[in-house]
Amino acid sequence: MSGTVILKFHPGYKPSRVNAAMSEAVAGLDGVESVDMYALYPHEPDLHAAEDAEVERLFAAKRLCVQFPVHWFAATPRAMAWQDLVLNRITFDKPEEGERLKGLPFMIAATAGQSEDSYQAGHANLYPLEQLLRPWEVTAKQCGYEWHEPFLAYGADDYDDEDVARVAKDFATHIEGWKPE
Numbered sequence: 131m132s133g134t135v136i137l138k139f140h141p142g143y144k145p146s147r148v149n150a151a152m153s154e155a156v157a158g159l160d161g162v163e164s165v166d167m168y169a170l171y172p173h174e175p176d177l178h179a180a181e182d183a184e185v186e187r188l189f190a191a192k193r194l195c196v197q198f199p200v201h202w203f204a205a206t207p208r209a210m211a212w213q214d215l216v217l218n219r220i221t222f223d224k225p226e227e228g229e230r231l232k233g234l235p236f237m238i239a240a241t242a243g244q245s246e247d248s249y250q251a252g253h254a255n256l257y258p259l260e261q262l263l264r265p266w267e268v269t270a271k272q273c274g275y276e277w278h279e280p281f282l283a284y285g286a287d288d289y290d291d292e293d294v295a296r297v298a299k300d301f302a303t304h305i306e307g308w309k310p311e
């Protein structure tokens with residue numbers, strides 16, 4: 131059993147500061163496996179070739195966190211490709227595999243470049259980020275996973291070094307304390 135598995139999907143269009151620091155902060159934590167999915171699978175076919183291994187990774191997980199920077203008010207492309215590949219397989223093609231994962235605690239960790247204020251009615255982004263992430267919640271429900279409130283960091287594009295360090299530490303504390311059974 132791996133304990134907590136974090137699948138990070140950061141495409142690195144420009145070098146990551148915040149998500150990179152978050153990964154560093156959890157790297158030494160006992161029972162936490164953080165996987166840089168874009169580094170591991172630079173091209174989408176690489177991910178497809180590893181389908182069996184990614185399903186096995188879920189079987190070994192006690193908890194699953196999917197981490198990404200918000201891009202165009204959604205997750206990044208490889209996160210969606212992972213859904214299409216792994217969740218399609220265990221839901222539709224091999225539901226007996228999906229059965230084994232029922233009850234898996236599931237959490238999103240997302241960083242947004244824009245401010246929390248911008249994510250509300252009447253403001254630039256119209257809706258709270260939690261609402262924009264609802265498809266993940268519904269997906270978790272459909273898969274039989276146990277939804278946990280997302281870890282969200284706003285205004286990430288304006289962070290100074292202190293902010294980056296603070297969010298990374300908060301994330302590590304959150305992950306360390308995330309022990310639903």
Ligand SMILES: Cc1cc2nc3c(=O)[nH]c(=O)nc-3n(C[C@H](O)[C@H](O)[C@H](O)COP(=O)(O)O)c2cc1C
Nearest residue numbers: 146147148149199200201202203241242243244286
């Ligand atoms: C292609 C692209 C699309 C983005 N779309 C959004 C968005 O829809 N909303 C938002 O708040 N930030 C958006 N951002 C900003 C990123 O979310 C932000 O740069 C990232 O969370 C910072 O984390 P990092 O330092 O790990 O890259 C976007 C950035 C890029 C490169």
